[in-house]
Amino acid sequence: MIHIGPQDFVFILTGSGVSAESGIPTFRGAGGLWRNYRIEEVASPHAWARDPRLVWDFYSMRRSVAASAKPNRAHLALADLEGRLADRLFLCTQNVDNLHEQAGSRHVVHMHGELFKSRCDSCQRPPFADDSGYEAPVQIPRCECGGRIRPHMCWFGEVPYDLDRIFAELNRCTVFAAVGTSGVVEPAASFVAHVRGRARTYSVGPEKPANALSFDECIQGTAVEVLPNLFSVAI
Numbered sequence: 001m002i003h004i005g006p007q008d009f010v011f012i013l014t015g016s017g018v019s020a021e022s023g024i025p026t027f028r029g030a031g032g033l034w035r036n037y038r039i040e041e042v043a044s045p046h047a048w049a050r051d052p053r054l055v056w057d058f059y060s061m062r063r064s065v066a067a068s069a070k071p072n073r074a075h076l077a078l079a080d081l082e083g084r085l086a087d088r089l090f091l092c093t094q095n096v097d098n099l100h101e102q103a104g105s106r107h108v109v110h111m112h113g114e115l116f117k118s119r120c121d122s123c124q125r126p127p128f129a130d131d132s133g134y135e136a137p138v139q140i141p142r143c144e145c146g147g148r149i150r151p152h153m154c155w156f157g158e159v160p161y162d163l164d165r166i167f168a169e170l171n172r173c174t175v176f177a178a179v180g181t182s183g184v185v186e187p188a189a190s191f192v193a194h195v196r197g198r199a200r201t202y203s204v205g206p207e208k209p210a211n212a213l214s215f216d217e218c219i220q221g222t223a224v225e226v227l228p229n230l231f232s233v234a235i
């Protein structure tokens with residue numbers, strides 16, 4: 001159990017493992033969505049320049065898988081924690097689904113983008129809500145400026161979103177917990193090293209992450225098994 005006192009600031013980093021028990025496959029796990037695609041052909045600026053049709057086929061398929069998913073008890077536990085800690089909780093997710101929001105979390109930073117948003121590939125018009133599927137033969141939509149509408153995703157080779165805010169929160173946290181993330185994808189994999197020695201650090205998942213040595217404690221179990229009873233809060 002992680003004890004949270006009145007002086008604590010909590011940083012939670014979630015990864016695809018948190019949504020696995022909602023039926024959304026993880027990146028590397030068996031039965032992963034990614035098995036039928038070569039990742040560099042669908043999730044990079046180069047892929048978009050070469051074959052935007054294939055990119056939209058992939059993200060349309062992911063939208064349709066995520067559209068029917070419901071939050072699980074791990075998402076609900078984190079929403080409940082936000083209810084108790086308010087702005088002493090910072091929830092940063094690598095996930096692009098909206099299950100944290102569906103569970104009731106109100107302040108979620110999606111460092112890798114959001115599956116149900118799109119944006120122009122040319123102008124600075126902000127990302128907008130979009131749950132459409134653009135699988136062939138649907139045309140790729142165009143922005144008013146003439147640019148093409150792309151998924152609001154941080155692709156390989158692009159810079160994750162909100163890093164200034166994320167590092168400010170890492171600098172002030174006293175408790176850091178990574179849930180359902182393999183500890184491989186940077187820069188998220190290095191967050192724990194950034195706070196180590198200053199914050200209490202925990203990982204949660206069925207297996208140890210690649211960066212396990214950086215954590216004070218690796219709590220073994222699935223997100224749904226562990227999260228509902230993980231935190232004790234003294235306000």
Ligand code: NAD
Pocket residue numbers: 014015016017018019020021024025026027028029094095096097112179180181182183184185204205206207208209221222223224
């Ligand atoms: P990953 O696939 O690399 O690792 C998943 C981790 O979750 C593994 O450590 C695995 O042991 C663990 N896990 C599996 N089942 C679990 C469960 N029931 N409870 C807790 N943990 C469980 O995923 P990652 O570290 O998040 O990084 C991969 C990238 O893939 C991220 O950038 C993310 O944006 C993207 N992605 C997102 C989603 C989503 O939005 N739901 C789904 C797939 C991939």
